Amino acid sequence: MNSDVKIIAIVPAYNEQDSIVSTIGDLKNNASNVDYVIVNDGSKDKTVKVCKEHNYNLLSLPINLGLSGAFQTGMKYALENDYDYAVQFDADGQHSAAYISAMLESAQKLNSDIVVGSRFCSQKKPVSARMIGSQLITTMIRLTTGKRIQDPTSGMRLFNKRMIRCFAKHNDLEPEPDTLSFLMRSGASVSEVQVEMRERIAGESYLNFTKSITYMLQMAFSILFVQWFRKKIKL
Incomplete structure (x- = not known):
C-alpha cells in the first residue's frame, strides 16, 4: 500500500463491546498503514469504556443517530483531516x-x-430470500444506471476524496444501495473487488428475516422511483 496515500477506516459502532477489540486488531494487523476512527453511535453497553481502555481513536455521539449519521460523522472527520480515501x-x-x-x-x-468490497465478483450468489432481494437491487441499479453492481448491499466500501467531500457536505446521502445508484447517475464511477465476509463475532444483526425483505424492497423501490425525483449533485 502506498505510504503517501492517507486512508482511514470509518468504524460506526453501536453496542459492539464484544467485537470492537478484534475489529481494531484486524485493522492494525492487516492494514497497518490505514488509520481508523470509531464513531460510537450512542451505545448503551460498554463500547465507549472498552475503547477508552484501549486508547482507541474515538468520536462519541450523545444519542443514537443510526448508521447514516455515524458514517457521515466519520466522513466529516476524514474531510477535516484531509484523507485521500475512506473505508466504510x-x-x-x-x-x-x-x-x-x-x-x-x-x-x-x-x-x-x-x-465495493463484493462477495460475488467471482462467486455466484447463493439461493436465499436475502440474495433474491440483492439480485433485485442489482437489477434496479442496472436499469437506472446501465451498470451492474454484483453486491450492492455490501457494507464494505472505499470512497475517494471527491466522495468524502460529497458525503460530508450533503446530509441526505446515506451509505445505502439507493445512494450508490444516485451517485452513479450523478457521475460517480464504481468498481468492485472480490472479498470474503466473516460471520458476526458477537451480537445479532438488527436485520432479521422480515426486516431484510422489507429493506430490500424499500431499496429497490427507492432506486427505481424515488431517486429520480432527486436533483443530481455536482461531484
Whole structure:
C-alpha cells in the first residue's frame, strides 16, 4: 500500500463491546498503514469504556443517530483531516482489513470514486430470500444506471476524496444501495473487488428475516422511483 496515500477506516459502532477489540486488531494487523476512527453511535453497553481502555481513536455521539449519521460523522472527520480515501468498515468483525489494499489498488488503477468490497465478483450468489432481494437491487441499479453492481448491499466500501467531500457536505446521502445508484447517475464511477465476509463475532444483526425483505424492497423501490425525483449533485 502506498505510504503517501492517507486512508482511514470509518468504524460506526453501536453496542459492539464484544467485537470492537478484534475489529481494531484486524485493522492494525492487516492494514497497518490505514488509520481508523470509531464513531460510537450512542451505545448503551460498554463500547465507549472498552475503547477508552484501549486508547482507541474515538468520536462519541450523545444519542443514537443510526448508521447514516455515524458514517457521515466519520466522513466529516476524514474531510477535516484531509484523507485521500475512506473505508466504510463494520465494527462487528464481518469485514476483513486484508482486502483494503486491493480495494485501494482498484480505486487508483481504475480511477474509481467508489470501490465495493463484493462477495460475488467471482462467486455466484447463493439461493436465499436475502440474495433474491440483492439480485433485485442489482437489477434496479442496472436499469437506472446501465451498470451492474454484483453486491450492492455490501457494507464494505472505499470512497475517494471527491466522495468524502460529497458525503460530508450533503446530509441526505446515506451509505445505502439507493445512494450508490444516485451517485452513479450523478457521475460517480464504481468498481468492485472480490472479498470474503466473516460471520458476526458477537451480537445479532438488527436485520432479521422480515426486516431484510422489507429493506430490500424499500431499496429497490427507492432506486427505481424515488431517486429520480432527486436533483443530481455536482461531484
